[in-house]
Every structure is written in C-alpha cells, then in structure tokens.
Amino acid sequence: MTALQHVKLGTYYMVHLPEADDFDFWRERARALVQCDVPPDRVAWVEPGGSGDLFAHGERRMPVPPIDAKPVRANRRFVSLARNAILHSDPERFALLYRLLWRLQSNPRMMEDKADPDVRRVEELDKNVRRDSHKMHAFVRFRLVESEDEEVSEHYVAWFEPEHHILRANAGFFMRRFSNMRWSILTPRGSLHWDTETMSEGPPAERHDAPGGDPMEDLWRTYYASIFNPARLKIGAMLKEMPKKYWKNMPEAALIPDLIAGAQGREAKMVEKGALEFEERPDTLAAIDKAIHGCRKCPIGQLDNHAVMGEGPQDAALMIVGEQPGDQEDQTGRPFVGPAGQLLDAHLEKVGIDRRAAYVTNAVKHFKYVQRGKRRLHQNPGAKEIDTCRWWIESERAIVKPKLVLAMGASAARGMLGKTVSISKVRGAPIPLEDGSELWVTAHPSYLLRLDGPAREEQARLFDADLAAVRARLEELA
Amino acid sequence: MAAQTVLQKLEILADAAKYDASCASSGTAKKNSLGGKGIGSTEGMGICHAYAPDGRCISLLKILLTNHCVFDCHYCVNRKSSNVARARFTPQEVVDLTLAFYRRNYIEGLFLSSGIVKSSNHTMEQIVEVARILREEHDFRGYIHLKTIPEADPEIVHQAGLYADRVSINVELPTDSGLTRLAPDKDARQIEGAMGKVKADLVEAKDARKRFRHAPRFAPAGQSTQMIVGADAATDADIVGKASRLYDNFRLRRVYYSAFSPIPDASAVLPLKRPPLIREHRLYQSDWLMRFYGYKPTDVMQATEADGNLPLDIDPKLAWALKFREAFPVDVNRASKEQLLRVPGLGVKAVGKILASRRHRALRLDDVALLTQSITKVRPFIVTVDWRPITLTDRADLRSLLAPKSEQLELFAA
Incomplete structure (x- = not known):
C-alpha cells in the first residue's frame, strides 16, 4: 500500500x-x-x-x-x-x-x-x-470451579455482561486485587484469564461456559437478606444504583422480590414485638391512677390483680419507691400495708421520718405472682417489666417533683436508673437524677424479713443508717 | 440445643449489625496484593458490591462477633434484657467468611463490631484477633473497619488501629442526658476520651510517616462515629451542633446518622414514634452543606424552624435561601464560588462547570439549564444575561412554589 x-x-x-x-x-x-x-x-x-x-x-x-x-x-x-x-x-x-x-x-x-x-x-x-x-468492579461474581487436577490451585470464574468495551481496560484492577488467585472473567465481548503470574486474553464466551453456582452463595444470600432492614424500604434508591439489567448475574438478586413483598409484614412484626405506643403523659395523679388500671402492656397486667397507685401528698419532698404491690396491697389497693410495709413504718418512725408527709409508691404497679394452691407467691418482676412500668413512675415523679427519691431494692433502683445496680455499692450516697433531684438507694424491707439472727440485725442497722442519712439530707434540702 | 451452623450464626449476627449505618470503604491508603501472599486491594474509591432493598450499599461484611452483651442500652436490639436469639462467632469463623466472600468479589472487606462479653478488654482483644489473623496470617489487604469499645484499654484500641483502615466509636446519642437515660452503662466522657485518644494516635502516626517512610500506618481511613436520631428529645439544631463539635475536636471523617428504627423486643423506655426517615436525610444534607458547601453550623441552625428542627418538606439549603432572600438573586456570570454554592439547586459540580464555562461565554438561562439538574429550582435565585427574576424572591408563596408538589407518602408511616 x-x-x-x-x-x-x-x-x-x-x-x-x-x-x-x-x-x-x-x-x-x-x-x-x-x-x-x-x-x-x-x-x-x-x-x-x-x-x-x-x-x-x-x-x-x-x-x-x-x-x-x-x-x-x-x-x-x-x-x-x-x-x-x-x-x-x-x-x-x-x-x-x-x-x-x-x-x-x-x-x-x-x-x-x-x-x-x-x-x-x-x-x-x-x-x-x-x-x-x-x-464491573462491584458486580462481577466469581464462582469456584472444582479442579480434577490436584496440582492446580482453585480456579474462580465469573460471567459478566458489560455495556461498553471495558474488559481490557479493567484487567489491571482485578489483577491487583486478586493477584494470588487463579481467575477468569468471561464476557460476550471477550475473556480474561489470570494464572497468578500472567494475564491472557480469550475469545468471546457464553453464559454456559461459566459455572452455574457456588456453595458459598447460600451464605451470601443469607447475609444479603439479614443485613436488609425492612423498616427502611427504599426501592428507588436500590434500583438507581443496581439497575435490573445487572440482576441476572448476581446470585443475591433473586431474593429481592420476596424481601420487598415481605418487608411490610416484617416491619409490622418488629413494631408489634417492639416499641410500645404510649399515649400522651397523664398530667394528674388521678389520670395515672385511672390509666394504670387499664394497663396491659406487660404480662403482669394480664394476671388476676389490681393496679396499686402511689399515695401521699402531691407536693411531697420525699418519694419512697418499693418494688411492687404484694398480696395484701393487691387486695386493699394501697401501697406498703403488708408485712414489709409494717416493718418500713417501724423503721421510719424510729429515725423520725413521717410517712404521711412522703409520697409512697412502687416501681411496678401490679402484683406479679404464681398461684400455688390457694396462695399467690410473690415473683420478682423482670427487667423488661420494670422498664415498661417506668413510664408510670416517671409520670408520678413529673407531677409530685420530689426533691429526694428513696428507692428500696434493686427493682426500684432499676425503675429509676434504667440499669441494674448493686445495692451494697450504691447505698449511702446520693445519685443525681436528670431533673436535678437526687436518688438514694437502700435495701427493700422484705429483704430484712427474710433474714434472722445477726444478719438481720446487721441489715436493720444499715437500713436505719440509710434512712437517717435521707432524713438528714431532707433537712438540708428543706 | 444443637450447635449452630455458620449459616445460622451469620443470620443472627448480620441481622444484629444492620442498625449500624456506615458501610463506607473509601478514603483509605492505596494498597494491593501484588507482591504479597494474599488477596485484596483498596484504590481510593469505595465500591458498593450490592444494594439492599432499603437502598443501602453493601460494601463490607458487616457483622457482630457476638450479640451477647452485658450492657443494657435501651435502643439496642442486643441489650442484655432483650430476648433475641444469641450467637457467637469464633475469630477464625469470621476470618474464613471474610476471605470466602472476598474471593468471590462480594465485598470490599470486613466491618466488625461486637456486643460486650466478659469484659470490654476481652471483647476488644477478640475483635483485634480477627484483624490480626486476616492481616498477618493471610496477608489480607482489603478494607477493615473495626468498632472500638470506649471502655477498653487504650493499648488494645491502638492495636486495632494498626490493623484497621478505619476505627469508629459510637457517640450513640446527641445529648448527654439522652445517653444517661437510654444507655445507662455508657459514659459520655469516656466515649469522648477514647475518641480523643484515637485522634492523638492518628496525628502521631501521620507525623511519623512524614519522617520515616516505613512508620506503621494507623487507621488511614480515619475515625468515624454514629448518632441515633429520634430516640431522645434532641432537636436538629442540637444534633448539628454536636456533630460540628465532634468534627472539630476529633477530626472525624464522618458522622453517621441513624434514624431510630423499630427493633424487635424494644425496651419500654422508648415510648417514641419512629422519626420519619426523611429527617435523617435532611441531617445528611446539612452535613454535606457543612463539609462541601462552606456552610457554618450556625448557618444550618438558622435554617431550622421554631422547634429547632429542619423543615421536612424542603431541603436545608432551600430553607436557608428562603430565610435569607436578600442574598439572592445571584448573577451566575459574576458571582463568587461561595455565592454560587448557596444557590438552591446548584451542586458542587454544577458550580464548577459554571465557573469554567463563563470564561468562554456569557451564560444564558439555556446554558445554565444544560449544566444543572433542574433549571426550575435554580431560576428564582439567579441572574443570567437574558434572565432576571423580577419579583419572585419577594413572593410570600415561594416556598410552596418550590416545595415538591406531591409528597411521597411514607410507606410505613408510624
């Protein structure tokens, strides 16, 4: 030429x-x-x-x-x-x-x-x-080919359909990433083969030249389905970045229609099992009293029992919080009237705290028990039940606005703090609360009832010391 | 109970990790597997290997080592008092899964977090052990993001930074009172202290590399954090303020926002309606304004409404422009870059194109239309050779003219 x-x-x-x-x-x-x-x-x-x-x-x-x-x-x-x-x-x-x-x-x-x-x-x-x-960097999916030859290392093969003539230009990316892996990328426009040392090019391929699956794909699909949060369905955002044309070569994409269809049901279930929808906070003690009688937000509320409202002056400086009503409280509808209540009264009198001037209530509003013959045996409320009931004790606190809260026992302390604390570690010193008031923690009087001998004497002494400290602090705050 | 299979564990521990928003794999040091014994590369740009129907990118294998936890944070599905199914991976199982997924090009790497078991130190050691096996035994050069535990010994956290591309510590809630109330076992001072320590390590490692070429890298993709939006009473103004303090104090790469999402077996201390997802989106938009558009936190706060929250129906940039109409219209042929960046509807790229093109021609409205996504959004705020909005910026109903007409109904409005 x-x-x-x-x-x-x-x-x-x-x-x-x-x-x-x-x-x-x-x-x-x-x-x-x-x-x-x-x-x-x-x-x-x-x-x-x-x-x-x-x-x-x-x-x-x-x-x-x-x-x-x-x-x-x-x-x-x-x-x-x-x-x-x-x-x-x-x-x-x-x-x-x-x-x-x-x-x-x-x-x-x-x-x-x-x-x-x-x-x-x-x-x-x-x-x-x-x-x-x-x-291509994102959506190529390699599948492992089992080799008959023991000598040859594992071979990973992918089938991909690029829209443009990009295969050769991207060889370097895959080589740098998988340099110690034997791999091939097959496309309708040509193919690439890397044997951990050299790159070679091959003729156009067809889909059936590539393997049809890989055992790892079950795990990958499980991951894909589990990491998806059904509460945040945003199909448009997904399609924008992962258009349907790519789906046919991505093992996880087959799950998408079912994940979308199931999302609404899954979220409804999550919400049902999850967050409780409380109404507006009641703004009077009478409204709380009325509302707790209808409360069935935890399993305790489903038992045959009555809600027991706190009692005492609405402007009390001291709020005393117990665990939950017992058998007698449940029957009379008043807090701390049973054996533990009587013991409490005795100790309060001893250190000079006037119970009538305090607002006395419980962290949990209903009596939790198991029926044994004719007797109803006390059961400790669970952490979740206390947390559920925290809504009511907080509503009471918001109205009474005590300067000092005395929580008796671990359940009452959890109702105030949201976490479980060890009584022996936190007793005897104030814990500041969000609203500026302070929390004192002591043992529950029913704990004293379960002890006898020197152990009881020792605990009674500690209990009195806590009450005396509260009394002294109240005088300071007054 | 029969021992759980890896598949069953993966189902539980990926499900437990899905409330973490971040999945970024970008911005780390360049590395590849040439000359090494293993696999993996990071070349700057992050890669999203798939997208879930929630529109979120799947870039990393994002799992927990275990969802057993001794903490009792009320917003968290894995808290001690929740009765979700529990599982626990061994470090080797996580390593095998990461490598198997990576070889098939499913992922860019690993994002590992964990519930607290036994002690904070023990848990942190287990997390670091996974990264150690990947890096040292398999010469893995892909991306690793480790969640660090603020209560853990700083020496172990430092070790995490030596293996990882990125480390993160969640501040969890925008206010201290929210943290006390909803995460009673956590301590805001301790979290910020740990972030400060990571920042010091980052600065020190960077400084060392300036002087010694082979000084070890420390988390080259920096540190990030996450805040839960809508679980406490914090307003958008509070959140923006907190985020900007975090950016300033701890040199964070990113602050992620996660709209509080209903979780199974939620604690009753969260008697809250789910915040609309759009709120999270508006916060991200404001984050962008501060990071790329030259807005100060105070500018964003000025865009909030009387209740301290950003409007949901319009984006924060438009909200700001409607409040400060005296700053408009802006002449696209003369205005500075800073002024152009304030025009609603003009992105960073469009502004760059306008600045380059106007050296060659006096821009007309049609030219601007070619350079922007939507000229109708931009038109009320700009002046071109052939266009001047006469009374538009004075109109009281401008907001309704520009707000999206048909509001996309939220699929599962709470």
Whole structure:
C-alpha cells in the first residue's frame, strides 16, 4: 500500500480500527489526519463488526503529513476523557473525538466550555464508561470451579455482561486485587484469564461456559437478606444504583422480590414485638391512677390483680419507691400495708421520718405472682417489666417533683436508673437524677424479713443508717 | 440445643449489625496484593458490591462477633434484657467468611463490631484477633473497619488501629442526658476520651510517616462515629451542633446518622414514634452543606424552624435561601464560588462547570439549564444575561412554589 504524498481536496477517508477499544491506534491516525488538515466531515471511522456504508467509496490509504506540519495539540483533560470515551459502545465516538481534537487546534481551552454540545457529549460518554467500569468492579461474581487436577490451585470464574468495551481496560484492577488467585472473567465481548503470574486474553464466551453456582452463595444470600432492614424500604434508591439489567448475574438478586413483598409484614412484626405506643403523659395523679388500671402492656397486667397507685401528698419532698404491690396491697389497693410495709413504718418512725408527709409508691404497679394452691407467691418482676412500668413512675415523679427519691431494692433502683445496680455499692450516697433531684438507694424491707439472727440485725442497722442519712439530707434540702 | 451452623450464626449476627449505618470503604491508603501472599486491594474509591432493598450499599461484611452483651442500652436490639436469639462467632469463623466472600468479589472487606462479653478488654482483644489473623496470617489487604469499645484499654484500641483502615466509636446519642437515660452503662466522657485518644494516635502516626517512610500506618481511613436520631428529645439544631463539635475536636471523617428504627423486643423506655426517615436525610444534607458547601453550623441552625428542627418538606439549603432572600438573586456570570454554592439547586459540580464555562461565554438561562439538574429550582435565585427574576424572591408563596408538589407518602408511616 502506498501512502498518498499529499491530500487531495475533497477526499473522504475511511479508517478501520483493529479493536473497538484501541486508543493508541485512533490517536496515531487522528494526529496524522489533523496534520494533513482533513476536516472532521471527511473522515469515517469503522470499528470491527461495524459498517462503513456512509463512505463506502472512501479512501483507505492514510495521508502523510508534510514534514513541516505543526504538532497536534491536545491537553491532558482531553486525553484522559478520550481514553475512556473510546471504550463506549456508541459507534459515533471516534468521529466525536476527532471533531473535538480538530476544534482544539484553534481553541485550546475549549474543554473548559461545559455548555458546548461536543464537550458535553464526550463528558457523558466518559461518565457512562466510568460507571460501567465501576459496576464491573462491584458486580462481577466469581464462582469456584472444582479442579480434577490436584496440582492446580482453585480456579474462580465469573460471567459478566458489560455495556461498553471495558474488559481490557479493567484487567489491571482485578489483577491487583486478586493477584494470588487463579481467575477468569468471561464476557460476550471477550475473556480474561489470570494464572497468578500472567494475564491472557480469550475469545468471546457464553453464559454456559461459566459455572452455574457456588456453595458459598447460600451464605451470601443469607447475609444479603439479614443485613436488609425492612423498616427502611427504599426501592428507588436500590434500583438507581443496581439497575435490573445487572440482576441476572448476581446470585443475591433473586431474593429481592420476596424481601420487598415481605418487608411490610416484617416491619409490622418488629413494631408489634417492639416499641410500645404510649399515649400522651397523664398530667394528674388521678389520670395515672385511672390509666394504670387499664394497663396491659406487660404480662403482669394480664394476671388476676389490681393496679396499686402511689399515695401521699402531691407536693411531697420525699418519694419512697418499693418494688411492687404484694398480696395484701393487691387486695386493699394501697401501697406498703403488708408485712414489709409494717416493718418500713417501724423503721421510719424510729429515725423520725413521717410517712404521711412522703409520697409512697412502687416501681411496678401490679402484683406479679404464681398461684400455688390457694396462695399467690410473690415473683420478682423482670427487667423488661420494670422498664415498661417506668413510664408510670416517671409520670408520678413529673407531677409530685420530689426533691429526694428513696428507692428500696434493686427493682426500684432499676425503675429509676434504667440499669441494674448493686445495692451494697450504691447505698449511702446520693445519685443525681436528670431533673436535678437526687436518688438514694437502700435495701427493700422484705429483704430484712427474710433474714434472722445477726444478719438481720446487721441489715436493720444499715437500713436505719440509710434512712437517717435521707432524713438528714431532707433537712438540708428543706 | 444443637450447635449452630455458620449459616445460622451469620443470620443472627448480620441481622444484629444492620442498625449500624456506615458501610463506607473509601478514603483509605492505596494498597494491593501484588507482591504479597494474599488477596485484596483498596484504590481510593469505595465500591458498593450490592444494594439492599432499603437502598443501602453493601460494601463490607458487616457483622457482630457476638450479640451477647452485658450492657443494657435501651435502643439496642442486643441489650442484655432483650430476648433475641444469641450467637457467637469464633475469630477464625469470621476470618474464613471474610476471605470466602472476598474471593468471590462480594465485598470490599470486613466491618466488625461486637456486643460486650466478659469484659470490654476481652471483647476488644477478640475483635483485634480477627484483624490480626486476616492481616498477618493471610496477608489480607482489603478494607477493615473495626468498632472500638470506649471502655477498653487504650493499648488494645491502638492495636486495632494498626490493623484497621478505619476505627469508629459510637457517640450513640446527641445529648448527654439522652445517653444517661437510654444507655445507662455508657459514659459520655469516656466515649469522648477514647475518641480523643484515637485522634492523638492518628496525628502521631501521620507525623511519623512524614519522617520515616516505613512508620506503621494507623487507621488511614480515619475515625468515624454514629448518632441515633429520634430516640431522645434532641432537636436538629442540637444534633448539628454536636456533630460540628465532634468534627472539630476529633477530626472525624464522618458522622453517621441513624434514624431510630423499630427493633424487635424494644425496651419500654422508648415510648417514641419512629422519626420519619426523611429527617435523617435532611441531617445528611446539612452535613454535606457543612463539609462541601462552606456552610457554618450556625448557618444550618438558622435554617431550622421554631422547634429547632429542619423543615421536612424542603431541603436545608432551600430553607436557608428562603430565610435569607436578600442574598439572592445571584448573577451566575459574576458571582463568587461561595455565592454560587448557596444557590438552591446548584451542586458542587454544577458550580464548577459554571465557573469554567463563563470564561468562554456569557451564560444564558439555556446554558445554565444544560449544566444543572433542574433549571426550575435554580431560576428564582439567579441572574443570567437574558434572565432576571423580577419579583419572585419577594413572593410570600415561594416556598410552596418550590416545595415538591406531591409528597411521597411514607410507606410505613408510624
């Protein structure tokens, strides 16, 4: 083939590219054409498999630039865009890039003009290609092929369908990431094989050339389904980033329709098992009294019992909190009237605290018991039951606004603090509460009832000491 | 009870981890497996390998080592008093799962957190052990994000930073009183103290690398934190203020917001309605305004309504513009970058394009339309060669003109 010595006016040129993604070939030809001053409308670019109908009669021999031709100018921005844009599947990309290169010679800063249609188009191509590459990095799914040959290491094979000619350009990414793994990526446009040392290219493949599954995919699907939070269904956001066209090659995508369909039910279940919907906080003690009688928010409320409301002056400086009503309290509807209440009264009197001036109530409003024959045996409330009932004790506190709260026993302390504390560690010193008041913790009088001998004496002494400290503190606060 | 299979454990421990918002795998040091013995690379940009129907990116294997926990935080599904199913992975099981998923290109790496078992130190050691096996025995060079436990010994936390790309400590709630009430076992001072220690380690490691090329890296993707929105009474203004203090004091890469989500077997101390998901979105938008648009926390706070919360029907940038109409219209052919960034509807990219293009042509409205997503949103606030909004910025009903017309109904409005 002899090259033309100089350009004939009006000649149409036709350039056949050896590969759809061959940037260097395009650049070399484009440079020569620009140097020969061939305008963009006189060049047709044909990629493998493409047709050159438009200029079927075009000149296939390239012009030779004159020796004194000016060097072709292209800035870095153009070159980086062109390298990517050439990978696009749009057959017009070569012509577009040539037109831009041609125009750049007279307007070197043209790439800055973002409102120019050619600049906009090349940026769009670049963006599409970058997105396709990014999705390839993300959505390729390797499957392990069991090898018959013991000598050969595990082989991982993926089937992927890129939209653009990006396979070769992304070989490096997978090589750097999986450099010590034998892998192949098969696509309809060609394939890549890495054997931990060298990369080789192969012909276009078909889906059935790749393995149909991998035992690990069950675990992956389990993970995908479990990490999804049904309370936050946002299908649009998912589709935007993971369009349906990719789904067929992603093992987890088969779960999506069922996950969406089940989400509403799953969330309803979560809510039902979860957060309790309380009404507005009652703002009078009478309203609390009424509301707790209807409260069935925990299993204790379902038993055959009555709610027991706190009692005492609404402006009491001291609030005494016990655990829960017992058998006698349940029957009379008043707090601390049973054996533990009588013991409490005795100790209060001894240290000089007037029970009638205090607001006396319980952390849990209903009596929890198990039926043994005719007797109802006391049961400790569970942490969750105390937490549920905390709503009511907080409502009482918000109305009475005591300066000092005395919590007796671990359950009462949890009702105030939200956490379980050890009585022996926290007794004897004030714990500040959010509203500026203070909490003192001591043992529950029923604990004393269960002891006898020296142990009881010792505990009674500690109990009195706590009560005396509370009394002293109340006098300070008054 | 029969021993749980890895699949059963994964189901429980991934489910337990899903309330953590972060899944980022970006912004770490570049590394790859060339010349190594294992696999893995990080090349700057994070990769989302899948998206769940909640629209969230799945980039990392995000699991707990165990969901047994001695703490009793009321918003947390794994708290001691909750009766959810419990499971526990061995460090080796997590390592195997991470590598098997990574080899198949499902993930960028691992995000490991844990309930507190035995002691904070023991738990932190177990977490670090997973990272150690991955890095040292398998030469794994993918991304690792470790959640650190504020109560743990700083020496163990430091070790975590040497293996991980990112470490994080959750501040959990925007106010101290919220923390006392809802996370009674945690201590705000201790959390901030631990964040301060991580910051010091980050600074020191960076400084060392300037002088010694082979000084060990410490969490090259920095530290982040998470705040739960809507579980206490904090307003958006409180939250924005807290976030900006955290950014300033601890050089955080990100503050994540997680709208309080109904959890199974919730504690009764949360007698709360679920906050609308859009609130979380508005907070993220305000976060963006502060990180990329040059807004000060006070600017964002000025955009809040009387109750201290950002409006839900319009984005915070538009809310600010409607309050400060005297700052508009802005001439796209003359205005500074800072002024353009304040125009509702103009993003960072669009502003960049406007600045580049206006050197070549006097921009007309049609030109601006080509450079932006929606010209109708932008039009009331700009001046071009052929356009000037005459009375629009004075109109009282401008907000209703610009607010999205048909409100997308929340699927499961609480």
